[in-house]
Amino acid sequence: MTEPIRLTSFSHGGGCGCKIAPGVLADILARAPQGLVPPELMVGTETADDAAVYRLNDRQALVATTDFFTPIVDDPRDFGRIAATNAISDIYAMGGTPIMALALVGMPLDKLPPAVIGAILEGGASICREAGIPIAGGHSIDVLEPIYGLVALGLVHPDRVRRNADARDGDVLVLGKPLGVGILSAALKKGLLDADGYAEMLRHTTQLNRVGSELGALDGVHAMTDVTGFGLAGHLLEVCRGSGLAAQLDLPALPLIESAAAHARHGIATGASARNWAGYGTDVTLAPEVQPWQQALLTDPQTSGGLLVSCAPEAAAKVLERFHAAGFGQAAVIGRMLAGAPRVSVRMALD
Template identity: 80%
Template sequence: MTASTPVDSKTIQLTQFAHGGGCGCKIAPGLLREILARAPQGLVPPELLVGTETADDAAIYRLNDQQALVATTDFFTPIVDDPYDFGRIAATNALSDIYAMGGTPIMALALVGMPIAKLPPEVIGRVLEGGAAVCREAGIPIAGGHSIDVLEPIYGLVGLGLVHPERVRRNADAEAGDVLVLGKPLGVGVLSAALKKGVLGAEGYAEMLRHTTQLNRVGIALAQLGGVHAMTDVTGFGLAGHLLEVCRGSGLSARVDLAQVPLIASAVEFAQQGMATGASARNWAAYGGEVLWPAGAPAWQRTLLTDPQTSGGLLVSCSADALDAVLQAFRSAGFDSAAVVGAMQAQEAGQGSRLVCT
């Protein structure tokens, strides 16, 4: 196949055009911190309630006493071969950042980068159709966007939403003694690796799609619970990486009970066979020094704790008194795997933020 020869739209495999896929193609967390440390600090008006300071999920700009604008963007290369499914997953993932701040989406803009010489218009159109379907489900329009001709397929959204300033849920407001609840099971990255190797069956693919296209709009209800102190969504840096962001922002440490972390059953089987993404190893290299790992714990558990999640679940830090209401909110919204995975705790004297796994 030459650069000027479009592929057959009926046999296309989108992942063949990408070096990585989904949130697994994020820049490694260690390198990202180094890059951002060199970026000059821009204007910070008093209306900017949340900016870049704690690596939060979205920016928050106060409009008035009753409304704040939630602004975010997310895009990536294909994690699956089907164009329509790729569009759905990417759009679901992008809107998740709004829900993670407690916001309600109001509209989106499409970000489209495609190798025009290699992909026929009907394939590109199916990607956009998938994204539009998710936005319809979320009750918002795709009101515009931008497109470019690039070497790898890229799709995502700019997401805009609204939230009451007092209901903003940052990733930096966790409190010592808070309980940690994870809304979706881990393992999407492992399943994507199995897909690329051609060993993921129809059942596994359906399960992967079910989790990655489930909108995290339960975040709206969670933000209305007084005992919910902090929220984030688990994506490319894995549960360990995003929980460490909560720890650093809040000036705390955390404990995770490995036996309680919800996992996709088929992903466990693949991980036990040694299946993993390259991003999982990069994640561990970046923040493994901040994790106390139990002696004798199997390697597959670490694979899943660092597994890059695409459109992963919400991670909630809440008071013990609010736990029943948090779990009920998750259950009512169809998140049957939501589970308590650990707790926030004070830092030990002389130690920075750490994640203690037991």
């Protein structure tokens, strides 16, 4: 009897956990030459934002992004679904609405049969259908590790672009999805994730962040990003650095995947979590009571994670209402933006 193919056995790191570590990435980008910057380019490489934005006219701007990674799960269709959801999220994080996608496919053709590759592509296509967009083309190559993702394109009104660099002093922070996807993926690779845990992981990683299009249109929403490979602390630091502000997180307020928190208490974490802390931990201040497992959740790489919204205090109720109505039941206020040097502080007490 032929053993089932385990996609995760081909990859050294799965999902957004295989992103280049933040410190290494910063060094690489610092050496990259600066290209042409036309006046129509509203968002480019000047901030670590989720997508590029190019103004087409007074009413439309093009949002363009790409995201791809190696398998985070063994089921090929689930892998395709997760990767597509993750890629399209960057459009929603800018306040945009996706209009089409291009597939990026790299597969070890000598190891994976066409049926498995086809199931990956069908998984991605199913999410694009759910988002209401076509896969209008793409590119494929023969490589050593399976890689799948999308180029995603969308539209947004120029006045509704929501960068990660426009948070304001006094804003509150709202997180749309619970943390812990990376820990669940680590448990899966160790054979410790049960069927319920896998179903929970899949539910969060395939939930489209389409509510971002609505949030971008709300008065009082100043900045948005999605929490992915650098973890909550890392992506919040990008907001801080872009906005020239500090941030304070209330640890007891963070929404967590319950099973992930249980695994974290038993020492389960990804290698990427440690690399994240090594890359930016000097800019994060933890309250003395913070436990190692809680630190691991702060730096846990989130594949297809939630939207992080910085909004005026008076807009927080409306933001939460939109999240909850869209099916993000664990969305919560988790902290605030403050005047000060760009860094994140984590406290245990709530006001």
